[in-house]
Amino acid sequence: MARAPRGTRDSERLLASLGTLEPPGIRDPALGSRVLVRAQGSRLKDVDGNWYVDLSSAFGVATVGHRHPAVMAAVRRQASRILHGLGDLHPVEVSERLLRMLARRLPAPDYRAVLSLNGADAIETALKFAAAASGRPGILAFEGAYHGLSLGALEATQLPPFRTPFQALLGNRARTAPFPRQDGSDVDRVLEAVRGILRTPPVPGVVxxxxxxxxxxxxxxxxxxxRELADLCREAGVFLVVDEVMTGVHRTGPFLRSQAEGVVPDGICLGKGLGGGVPLSVCLMRGPLAEALRGWTGEAPHTWTFLGYPLGCAAGIAVLRTMDREDLPHRAPAIEEAIREAGHRWSLETGAVAEVRGAGALMGVQIQAPGGGPAGDLGVRVMRRAWTRGVMLTIEGPEADVLALMPPLSIPPRDLARALQQVGEALREEARR
Ligand SMILES: Cc1ncc(COP(=O)(O)O)c(C=O)c1O
Structure with missing residues (x-):
């Protein structure tokens, strides 16, 4: 690792030529993006020959690490058999095997599944089934929510930059409640807001x-x-869908984050890490939500060409087996601890850390101006400085001030420690400027 030694000339050249093909608004040209050519484990390599420790897991996908040998072997094996079946008409055997493995990890035995490729697809499935089952198109979503950007999912996503350009297309079917603070100081107020929405017509079909x-x-x-949200939904007869696209498949330790609270949601959406780098997502539903289309005959009203995509399903099986075989979920607490320690150190050294939060390998370090106040562009500058120091990370939050630290569960502790040291240096350098 260490400082990316070779510059970024080839990346810049390639991106400049790409720029003639990409529509504006897809990638920010000012960011200094890198063109990647290789990945292995917790490392990425760019076209200039620079290596990075990946603290982003490539948007949370590489939970078992990039190109895990078991995933690669499963994909190769599957590719030698059948690359694509006929989804809902003639499913492939490997998708059935994946679903049986998933079923053993769910909080109840009666979930049914619609497989898909992107996280947003799984959300679309949940929203469509909820509207069909309840007859009510409304959604209760939370301020700051992100559920994907396809049109249905965008109704639930509550981050303005993603909605504003497409406002003309939105039905504004979602009503929003605040998302509660971790310290619980506003949770009663939030639950009261939820209760109010669930009682006031038009009552939403889904939370x-x-x-x-x-x-x-x-x-x-x-x-x-x-837990309390689930109780309110049950009392009001409104479906509860838990979006575990980011948190699921052991990112925080347990298979599902919602398991910690003993919640048995009507719907669970998974994606990202499930396919270990191959597109794969799933919407798991039970009870009346799963029964929404019962009695329907003829054309399947909700499906996709790539439903049950064999390469994704084979990769998904390998991911689940690898989690067990390598005991990866049990590494989550140590990753969390290392990041918490680093974050607190940075806080003392720079005064530029407002908060360290998260769980397992899904951590955020909120940046502030040194000594307090809004971070301005400090978060973005730290992210870019970290890239030049050989660490890949992203930033999140409406103010772009949260360093997202979400490494693969398989990251070697030494890589994590070194990468965190580099991020600390990046923060020190930028906070001083
Ligand atoms: C919680 C959550 N839901 C849904 C999505 C959408 O997933 P995708 O980008 O695969 O459509 C994301 C993506 O970041 C997510 O974080």
């Missing part, structure tokens, strides 16, 4: 919630919140 808000800034609700 969608992230157990930890990811893109909203790694925001952790207080213990007990999910």
């Amino acid at each position: 969608v919630v992230e157990p930890i808000q990811g893109r909203g800034g790694i925001r952790v609700p207080p213990p007990g919140f999910l």
Whole structure:
């Protein structure tokens, strides 16, 4: 690792030529993006030959690490058999095997599944089934929520930059409640707001919630919140869908973050880490939500060409086996501790850390101006400085002030320690400027 030694000339050249193909608004040209050519374990390499320790898990996908040998072997094996089946018409055997493995990890035995490729697809499934089952199109979502950017999911996503350009297309079907602070100081007020929405016509058909808000800034609700939310949903006869696209598949330790509270949601959405780098997501539903289309005959009203995509399913099986075989979920607490320690050190050294929060390998360090106050562009500058120091990380939160530290569970402790040291240096350098 260490300082990226070779410059970024080839990346810049390639991106400049790409710029003629990409529509504006897809990638910020000022960021200084790198063009990646290789990945292995917790490392990434760019076209200039620079290596990075990946503290982003590539948006949370590489939970078992990049190109895990078991995932690669499973994909190769599957590719030699069948690359694509006929989804809902003639499913492939490997998708059935994956679903049986998933079923053993769920909080109740009666979940049914719709497989898909992106996290947003899984949310679309949940929202469509909820509207079909309840006859009510409304959604209760939380301020700061991110559930994906396809049109249905965007109704639930509550971060303005993603909604504003497409406002003309939105049905504004979501009503929002505040997301509670971790210290519980406002949780009664939040639950009262939820109760009010669930009682006031038009009553929503579904409540969608992230157990930890990811893109909203790694925001952790207080213990007990999910449990109370589930109780309110049950009392009101409104479906509860827990979006575990970011938090699921052991990112915080347990298979599902919501498991910690003993919640049995009507719907659970998984994606990102599930396919170990191959596109794979799933919406798991039970009870009346799963029964929404019962009695329907003829054309399947909700499906996709790539439903049950064999390469994704084979990779998913390998991910689940690898988690068990390598005992990866048990590494989450040590990763959390290392990041917490580093964050507190940075806080003392720079005065530029407002808060360290998260769980397991889903951590956020909120940046502030040294000594306090809004961070301005400090978060973005630290992220870019970290890139030049050989560490890949992203920032989250509406103010772009939360360093998202979410390494693969398989990251060697020494890599994590060195990468955190480099991020600390990046913060020190930028906080001084
Ligand atoms: C909680 C959550 N839900 C849904 C999504 C959407 O997933 P995708 O980008 O794969 O559509 C994301 C992506 O970041 C997410 O964090």
